[in-house]
Amino acid sequence: xxxxxxxxxxxxxxxxxxxxxxxxxxxxxxxxxxxxxxxxxxxxxxxxxxxxxxxxxxxxxxxxxxxxxxxxxxxxxxxxxxxxxxxxxxxxxxxxxxxxxxxxxxxxxxxxxxxxxxxxxxxxxxxxxxxxxxxxxxxxxxxxxxxxxxxx
Amino acid sequence: xxxxxxxxxxxxxxxxxxxxxxxxxxxxxxxxxxxxxxxxxxxxxxxxxxxxxxxxxxxxxxxxxxxxxxxxxxxxxxxxxxxxxxxxxxxxxxxxxxxxxxxxxxxxxxxxxxxxxxxxxxxxxxxxxxxxxxxxxxxxxxxxxxxxxxxxxxxxxxxxxxxxxxxxxxxxxxxxxxxxxxxxxxxxxxxxxxxxxxxxxxxxxxxxxxxxxxxxxxxxxxxxxxxxxxxxxxxxxxxxxxxxxxxxxxxxxxxxxxxxxxxxxxxxxxxxxxxxxxxxxxxxxxxxxxxxxxxxxxxxxxxxxxxxxxxxxxxxxxxxxxxxxxxxxxxxxxxxxxxxxxxxxxxxxxxxxxxxxxxxxxxxxxxxxxxxxxxxxxxxxxxxxxxxxxxxxxxxxxxxxxxxxxxxxxxxxxxxxxxxxxxxxxxxxxxxxxxxxxxxxxxxxxxxxxxxxxxxxxxxxxxxxxxxxxxxxxxxxxxxxxxxxxxxxxxxxxxxxxxxxxxxxxxxxxxxxxxxxxxxxxxxxxxxxxxxxxxxxxxxxxxxxxxxxxxxxxxxxxxxxxxxxxxxxxxxxxxxxxxxxxxxxxxxxxxxxxxxxxxxxxxxxxxxxxxxxxxxxxxxxxxxxxxxxxxxxxxxxxxxxxxxxxxxxxxxxxxxxxxxxxxxxxxxxxxxxxxxxxxxxxxxxxxxxxxxxxxxxxxxxxxxxxxxxxxxxxxxxxxxxxxxxxxxxxxxxxxxxxxxxxxxxxxxxxxxxxxxxxxxxxxxxxxxxxxxxxxxxx
Numbered sequence: 001x002x003x004x005x006x007x008x009x010x011x012x013x014x015x016x017x018x019x020x021x022x023x024x025x026x027x028x029x030x031x032x033x034x035x036x037x038x039x040x041x042x043x044x045x046x047x048x049x050x051x052x053x054x055x056x057x058x059x060x061x062x063x064x065x066x067x068x069x070x071x072x073x074x075x076x077x078x079x080x081x082x083x084x085x086x087x088x089x090x091x092x093x094x095x096x097x098x099x100x101x102x103x104x105x106x107x108x109x110x111x112x113x114x115x116x117x118x119x120x121x122x123x124x125x126x127x128x129x130x131x132x133x134x135x136x137x138x139x140x141x142x143x144x145x146x147x148x149x150x151x152x
Numbered sequence: 153x154x155x156x157x158x159x160x161x162x163x164x165x166x167x168x169x170x171x172x173x174x175x176x177x178x179x180x181x182x183x184x185x186x187x188x189x190x191x192x193x194x195x196x197x198x199x200x201x202x203x204x205x206x207x208x209x210x211x212x213x214x215x216x217x218x219x220x221x222x223x224x225x226x227x228x229x230x231x232x233x234x235x236x237x238x239x240x241x242x243x244x245x246x247x248x249x250x251x252x253x254x255x256x257x258x259x260x261x262x263x264x265x266x267x268x269x270x271x272x273x274x275x276x277x278x279x280x281x282x283x284x285x286x287x288x289x290x291x292x293x294x295x296x297x298x299x300x301x302x303x304x305x306x307x308x309x310x311x312x313x314x315x316x317x318x319x320x321x322x323x324x325x326x327x328x329x330x331x332x333x334x335x336x337x338x339x340x341x342x343x344x345x346x347x348x349x350x351x352x353x354x355x356x357x358x359x360x361x362x363x364x365x366x367x368x369x370x371x372x373x374x375x376x377x378x379x380x381x382x383x384x385x386x387x388x389x390x391x392x393x394x395x396x397x398x399x400x401x402x403x404x405x406x407x408x409x410x411x412x413x414x415x416x417x418x419x420x421x422x423x424x425x426x427x428x429x430x431x432x433x434x435x436x437x438x439x440x441x442x443x444x445x446x447x448x449x450x451x452x453x454x455x456x457x458x459x460x461x462x463x464x465x466x467x468x469x470x471x472x473x474x475x476x477x478x479x480x481x482x483x484x485x486x487x488x489x490x491x492x493x494x495x496x497x498x499x500x501x502x503x504x505x506x507x508x509x510x511x512x513x514x515x516x517x518x519x520x521x522x523x524x525x526x527x528x529x530x531x532x533x534x535x536x537x538x539x540x541x542x543x544x545x546x547x548x549x550x551x552x553x554x555x556x557x558x559x560x561x562x563x564x565x566x567x568x569x570x571x572x573x574x575x576x577x578x579x580x581x582x583x584x585x586x587x588x589x590x591x592x593x594x595x596x597x598x599x600x601x602x603x604x605x606x607x608x609x610x611x612x613x614x615x616x617x618x619x620x621x622x623x624x625x626x627x628x629x630x631x632x633x634x635x636x637x638x639x640x641x642x643x644x645x646x647x648x649x650x651x652x653x654x655x656x657x658x659x660x661x662x663x664x665x666x667x668x669x670x671x672x673x674x675x676x677x678x679x680x681x682x683x684x685x686x687x688x689x690x691x692x693x694x695x696x697x698x699x700x701x702x703x704x705x706x707x708x709x710x711x712x713x714x715x716x717x718x719x720x721x722x723x724x725x726x727x728x729x730x731x732x733x734x735x736x737x738x739x740x741x742x743x744x745x746x747x748x749x750x751x752x753x754x755x756x757x758x759x760x761x762x763x764x765x766x767x768x769x770x771x772x773x774x775x776x777x778x779x780x781x782x783x784x785x786x787x788x789x790x791x792x793x794x795x796x797x798x799x800x801x802x803x804x805x806x807x808x809x810x811x812x813x814x815x816x817x818x819x820x821x822x823x824x825x826x827x828x829x830x831x832x833x834x835x836x837x838x839x840x841x842x843x844x845x846x847x848x849x850x851x852x853x854x855x856x857x858x859x860x861x862x863x864x865x866x867x868x869x870x871x872x873x874x875x876x877x878x879x880x881x882x883x884x885x886x887x888x889x890x891x892x893x894x895x896x897x898x899x900x901x902x903x904x905x906x907x908x909x910x911x912x913x914x915x916x917x918x919x920x921x922x923x924x925x926x927x928x929x930x
Contacts, residue, residue: 035800
């Protein structure tokens, strides 16, 4: 197995920042640009980077979840969020809101819509993972296939 | 109480299905508790119901749609509930003996029988057409599962499917009929319909549709093919489904509606014709069967025709006679099925050419079979005799058009019934009566089967005892029959069952029936030759098979037409449809002036990226390069979004394009590096034409669509309400998770499904490849 050292290092540096960015997008989504879909896509992009660097094995190592587990829990999370208000006598998909000022951190803005967004993000990540598993598995694990020369 | 009556078997049945595996054969004993409890509860409330004070209950279901589950227990429903619960209890106990302990999935069978029982109880106690329909469909589904219970047997699966398709088709027609009638009447309540029957052409059409449903369910001509097919089910299931319950559902519905609607439209001629035809063809075909269960099955078809004639005629005397025949039939047919099951279980065959030699210890089951058979043949002093007698009497005195013909059919059908009863009993219990089509040596007959334990045939014995008891002391059932008939048709006089009515024409007809029946049995050889010469009238089966074949062929042809397998054709069709359909509307609209297309230097950059990327993607021959050019177009779009003040969209677009590029790379590994040359000049020109048309159309469409707005845009509303109601300042996000949350839910579901589809496709192609390269290893 041959891997590109530069790519490996850069990807590892970027990966966690990308995950943080995704979290930020997910949480800030209700009030500012972002949201579950974009958050999920950023996580997906970060995972794709790991794939480019280390192939499917590295992806498996980083995210030991199976793709369909993510798809399932994502759908379940979103559906549950939609259904829960019914139990409290409210309308389907009615979201609760919690806002308060927390010291130097500024305004805290929490909506139950966040859980819906988390579900969306899970589905998106699951889909990216599933695509990688579907088409990326047969690749013998050498880094970035189009950057390196194929082995004879 | 009434709700619990239906729900108790349902709950226990579901519990058994979910967690009864460990119980194995004992699940039948557990399951028997529910129908027995229903039997006791129904018997306890019998006093009140027989006092003509029906029980009612209602359970809210979808209040917004004004839907509720309405139940009503009157005399006729009570009769059915007693039969369903009573025979249900016996069948469960019997099944516990019938199956060996080693059989798999017995808890499933017991649970399904209970769910079916619940559906049937709901059906016969439904107070509104809609409740009845729900229960009706439930019986269709559960009977499908019951018939196909031996799911390893392809024949069982095919028969189950045939039953489901036939009854399901009828159910749909019936639903249409119910809606037509219900809308015309303004109510779906049965009592209200009876009080103020709607009239008119719509109602008449609706009635015909309802009749289709009833005919399919009760296996009437020409829909009778599924019932004999359903004999692949285990015998306890057949005994339950084809004696008291499933097939009686259609009869029940006809009985309920006939007094209300018999005079309307084509009801009476249709019902009488179909019932008569069914009675005769069923009896005729029973006479050429060699399998005991199939004789009973065709016999059941015939008897169902009989019942449809009696109830469908819709005048009080016939209805009352129908109630008696219904009761008699449930008792003797269940009993006969149970005995046939005992014989089959002990002798391992149901072929009348092999059976006939028995050792000691068989007197009990034989006696039960002979009593039930005699009741079926209509011999005194059994309840079956009372039923047939009152049927003759009703049509001797009823003045409806064609009554004489119907009477002749009833006599003819009863003669056939006498003959096939004799075939059944003699075939089962006397050796060597039939030998056709089987090698004429001693090997054909089997050794005397071991005697069954008394507890195995006791349920059949109990039913036979009831058959005798009700025949000898008709007063026991007289009140129930009277109230049941009166609840169906209040215009009738009160009924008093009696064994002896004196010397009257009905008795003479009974004697004639027996005489002709004996002739038919004695002349069995002549009849057999005649049967051999005539073709088997399997029109129903042929029609079903023909319809299925036709459907498959149609599906094949249309799939071949629409799914050509050529990617360019698919895309071409989709794009051209997108151009032509809305493009037609576009031609009607006025063309607005061109708005300013560029508002700053950034726009120039975006336009350059978009146009350049687009052209390059078409021109380059290297696949990967083309993908990168497409990516450039995507980033160009993101730039446009960002410049227009839509950071959300821009962000998403960038991410989508990035991941899209990665996925493309993955997929491209399986494709050649270079694009193949376009095959011909014509093809090249047509592709160019299609893409040019799409481009021009989209451009024009956006221009026009923006210009022809007549109402204020919906987005102002969204912006105004996003924070107040959605609690967020990012309108796009609030739209996604709140205002149009349902859309998002649907989208992520589609996303998940599509992802799984992609995975399956990738796996599939990988397996194919591995299979086609022998010796390939990982």
